[in-house]
Amino acid sequence: MAGIYIHVPFCVSKCYYCDFYSVKSGSNEISSYISALSNQIKSMVSGNIDSIFFGGGTPSVLSPAQIGRVIELISDVGRISEDAEITLECNPEDANLNYLTELKYIGINRISLGIQSLSDRVLKTIGRRHDSLTSETAVANAIKAGFDNISADLILCLPGESSSDVNKNIEKLVKMDLPHFSTYMLSIPEGSIFFNDIPRGLSDDDKQAEIYLETSKKLRSLSYEHYEISNFSKPGFHCRHNLKYWKCQDYIGLGPAAHSSISGLRYSFPKSIKLFEETYKHSMPFEIALSTLTPEGRVDSTDYIIMGLRLSEGISLSSLYQLFGHTLSAEKLYLLKEYKDMGLVNYDGDYLSLTLEGFLLSNRIISSII
Template identity: 35%
Template sequence: MPFGLYLHIPYCFSKCRYCDFYSRPGARGVPPEYTDALLRELARHTGGEPLRPDTIYFGGGTPSLLDPAAVARLIEAAQPAPGAEITLEANPETVDYNTLSAYRAAGVNRISFGVQSARDDQLRRLGRPHTARQARQALADAVRAGFERINGDIMMALPYYTQAEFDDTLALLEEGGANHISAYLLKIEPDSAFGRKPPEGLPTADQAADFYLYGVEQLEAHGYRQYEISNFARPGQEGRHNLIYWDCGDYLGLGPAAHSCVGGRRFYYPADTEAFLRGDTPPVEDGVCGAEDYLILQLRLRHGLNLAEYKRRFGKEFTPRQRAFLDQCARQGYARFNGETLALTPAGMIVQNSILVELI
């Protein structure tokens, strides 16, 4: 089974209005002592032995505030396996050809841009500090720097959203060389600026569902195959790191608010950067990865849940009542269920929570 390493970079220029991830806005870079803290924790978890992860993911925050030399130090310390996927999230306004070339030379082989929209008025509304022109330039610079694996994010069902805005954003990413796209609906989180003061012009739940189905249809038509509820890729370009999460595999997360699951045991670091820098707050135990986690995560994937594997791992089987419910879901177009595999359709993914309520 593949093993993943997640490195959380909590620093960012400013907090986007929809964001409730743990981050520290107002930064213009990542202090060297934070890199040192990541290296310290990596050594603590491995006892100084090579970790040899199959994937490394720099997430944030804004990982592209990291100096490329720091990225190189972290990759070298992890000693990834041959052919490892190494992803770095980047905001378009924080990179240019030189920094992207330096990231590529450091060992990063997959870049993920938070584009979100091709409309500058929408980007301002979201609190994104980049423009559509900067996003186009960042994509062009990434291709020129030698990146062959490029992801771009699209947010749907934004204030005053239209299908034309989706089309423009898809065109920006496709023309820019993205071979993987993460496309997801805006979710108003209580602890975000939008949660405290919701924006005007939000679509209804039914309108948001229609935008999602339209997005799936258009992405598939442009050659981006849906393999997970919010992820679409050209053949062979699926994100290997996140697949470890969805398959309940092993991964180590380092940094404040970073979560891990190793050998079925879950733990996380408290959301406190100062404590992480000091190294005096150990990870918090968070239970185990069980049958419910596996069921929820597998139903995010288009290939769905294999019932024989579900039984082999957890000794679980669906009851006759649950099977009858799944047959009904299949008749109504929400799922594909042949008695051996349960896979949700795009329409079923919209109502996934309701389906899970019947199965858990």
Template identity: 30%
Template sequence: MNGHPSAPNAAPPAPSSGVEPHTEPRPASAPLHPPPLSLYVHLPWCVRKCPYCDFNSHEGRGALPFDAYVDALLADLDHDLPLVWGRTVQSVFFGGGTPSLFPPCHIDRFLQGASSRLRFAPGCEVTLETNPGTAEHGRFELYQQAGVNRLSFGIQSFDDDCLRRLGRIHDSREADAAVKLAQDAGFDNFNLDLMYALPQQTLAMAERDLERAFALQPTHVSHYQLTLEPNTLFAAKPPAGIPDDDASWDMQEHCQALLAANGYAQYEVSAYARAGRQCAHNLNYWRYGDYLGIGAGAHGKLTLGHDESILRRWKVKHPGAYLASAGKVEAIGGDDRIEPSRRPFEFMLNALRLVEGFELDLFALRTGVAVAEIAPQLQQAVANGWLAIEGGHARPTEAGRRFTNDLVSLFL
């Protein structure tokens, strides 16, 4: 996950004519407090692009420029540092692409460089996404020595036929072996990514995937439905046998119950964890926290204290263009100032994914918009049975979680 960027403004405001133009009333303000800060690092290469993937990932051809890319990441970080002077990084996430294509020495060099530029919190969560098809003996020990303390395995399924239909480069045996290698190296905090409603998948097959996952004792499971995203091969040529909406909902309900029965509490739409093992990095996204985004196509969201504004910034997507421009203004793909009128929707788009919901006071702190400004929408959500509010805390109901899009749209 890498934020929800908005389109940059098309043009600067016109010069003033001396007459105040008619504008919509500005939302009543509240003090805007900088929230916790995370660091997202995008490593864009993979062995092969999966047909369902809409992330900024590129098939590696020939030798990859690991050294040059780490240099570019550090130059990118240097360029953005003035936006976050004096703030502490609470979590780091290496996403992709396939970050585990990068040898541990390059992950180590980046983390050494980043921690010399930014203050890392004690016990800072550092997650590396890894593909079982790129796991090698000995690498996990070295990733751990570099400072990685959490892994996220892109398993997707333990059914070899499903994996082939998804275009994955690993099989179920390699998935088991990769996780066990990590455990042998001392990793005790790791996530398994699993998908359901796959082509030709039955409810029994989805259940078996979870049973195989439970046997590996992950601390966290991401369990999400296959969707046909625009600009993917699957969107252009949908595979045969994708379960219909009713079958997909049956899988979701059955698997949620199975996860709960095995000690994995749902805390977000598609995230389940053992007690105390929620992903700190993703929780910061969902609580409308700040994150610095570096790397090709990376997105960031930052609260700027000097003028109490919120900035979304993203970097150019193509690795070649990024390598050529990192550290310069040309590497910025766009900047977007989030006006107060847009912040309630952005906040709810994230916070209403959480089972726990949010404190109403947190809304005001993170958006700089007074809670009174959204009182009509909150009342409508309660009247619709989508939201429960008690003691200053708002929580989506079961119906609200099922109709999240409708609930969030109230705040547009």
């Protein structure tokens, strides 16, 4: 079963921490994008599909009719399983009751809300267009529209935000019965507005560690499974689509700037909507469509370790051997023993995973064993 990722490369304005590929949205731009996307779907999609993820950019700039048309096209050329997870990332300011009700009707069954923080001051500082009341209304609307699979995206360590602020945000959202949280740490990538204009009030390393640990402990104590380094869910609500990335399974990425992993080979499309529209003026045979993507190498054992150790279930070293023909060297196995004594990893001679303290030091631990 493959997953489909659709990159919707439009945003009304740019949030200050963001370097995702997007351009300003206008109705003409959106309709030419949809027409190119339709041709790419006809060219590249086939077989069984059990997850579709509309990400961006801002997928909620598309109308329910446009999103419904995309799903319909996918089902014309592929077989969407009956229980497929179909997610749409939605900005809180777009999440009105009519919009969400129509999304539910056309087959979206998971909503991921870009809430980020419930502090109006912080939201302003990072250039978001919504406020906390809009987010709370968005959650209430999603529930009213009939969604039971709702995820809140929060960013940890935003300028001036303490661990008790984050805890209060979580308590408020948990009361609204959200089954899933993604809690990524703030990063300031090159190309973002903050990169050239560093904001005041950023957390130092110690404070970042405290916020990460406090948030994780809080959600764990409220019966959320900490199933991935930055993701928490009630049982049965893990994000099926994102699990494909962490388990190095196949997925087809559509749209400009989208990444794909097809038969163990990775590809991307350049970050250019113009090139995307020129390339997909018509549909084409799969092999030719594949040649329009930039090859990015084979999924290898390093990817398997890096991605797999993001998951609480971790990886199996015997599977590593079966898949790639080698396992960790004696020197690295010795390091694992030391990490185990330090309480950073769980290791039983085959299964290897990081503990909560290990997650905190994941970059250092992983780079020392690959």
